[in-house]
Amino acid sequence: MDEMNKRLKMNSREKNILAGTPLMAALGKPALQHMTEIATVVHFEARDILAREGDPAEYFYCVLTGYVRLFRLSRDGREADIRICGPGETFGECLLYLGPAYRYHIQAAETVTVARFELSKLRKLADEDRDIARFIMQSMAAHLVNIMDCVANDRLQTAPQRLAHYLLTSCPQNSTSASIRLPFQKSLLAGKLGLAPEALSRAFSSLKRAGVTVRGRLILINDVGALRQI
């Protein structure tokens, strides 16, 4: 399922996407050059599994297009999303400095292109290049605070509150109203928020009274301030 996919050096469009990621942008020219030298681009279809929990960890990833799910399975087969990664986001940093296996299943939520980097090569690069080491640190730190937020929100907020919070982070700042296009399926958003799809649906309808209108993936927010009060 893996090596059957096209495995290529990056073309210039992909290089641009990679170079345009917020954190990569922080790298200097030479560091970026080193990174692209060890990168390969891989393509996956929806539901393809990139790796399973427990598999020997080989790669660090950067999503170029589409969305990727990191999730755990319980003994009885239920799934819990740990993170949803979109274009420009990276995952697998922590494997550079820890145990030899993936800690979660990795699955393409839709058609996806990713850049991947052999951990061993990247480890060497990070040792040699201060910029790259700093890049990795920063993204680990960013993931850490994100996931701390996630724990706190799971424990403190109800479903409509978590949804409102998500919508607010997707709004442009300082606007009184907004329209948002969800970048992925609602079922994926449900997983990201730690909800069953039905619960997400009900959360949306409970936000109607706060002036939120839903038409497919298009979300209209009348009053951003009202949403903050939820």
Next chain:
Amino acid sequence: MDEMNKRLKMNSREKNILAGTPLMAALGKPALQHMTEIATVVHFEARDILAREGDPAEYFYCVLTGYVRLFRLSRDGREADIRICGPGETFGECLLYLGPAYRYHIQAAETVTVARFELSKLRKLADEDRDIARFIMQSMAAHLVNIMDCVANDRLQTAPQRLAHYLLTSCPQNSTSASIRLPFQKSLLAGKLGLAPEALSRAFSSLKRAGVTVRGRLILINDVGALRQI
């Protein structure tokens, strides 16, 4: 509340505790030397607040004795523990590379001694000393996988399962039975597991049928294997 506490260079006992922490142990002599040079020791009483969410972030911490809570407050005043840090554990790494403020409240859960390090000084040390940078990377990576576990467990497991999981991680490996002494109050454990104290109590009593006996902080486990089946 802060500068009123004794603020001292470390005495040799404290140096030993610091040097004995699992991750510090990975540092070479010179790196350890550098770290202890910029460390100060501070003492807090139960319920003292070390910092509040939103406060400008000044310090990175290593707990020497006692337990410290990192938690969030909801608008209506409920608290959610994000992490409980015990002897040898560190927190605040992510602040070295991110925004200027603490992301959570920090509170002494009991009488506590901590070593603290000015972020600015530590940032400089990490830039100069490869070992120290690696130490920080490793502890961030470790926190990251821990908290990913936490999200997955919160979303997949019931209260008794989470408790069983905690007890199992506190057991010596490969034993068929075990006795554990909880290192802190049950109410703190409840917070760590994301439960109300009452729910923890009920989780304990539901584990009785799996051969778990509770007497105060002392937990007896008849059959470790049975606990794994929960």
Next chain:
DNA sequence: TGCCGCAGTTGATCGAAATCAACTCTGGCC
């Protein structure tokens, strides 16, 4: 010894979300 105060437990009730099932809507495709 008896009292106080607090941690923890137990019981009763409530509320949020999971689950299961039926139904609708949508977009792609012939």
Next chain:
DNA sequence: GGCCAGAGTTGATTTCGATCAACTGCGGCA
């Protein structure tokens, strides 16, 4: 245009844990 499959919604029910309240048990202390 009509059909189909999958995504999403809605409703009914159940389960889990939070919450509130009352009670227990223990340690410290006069």
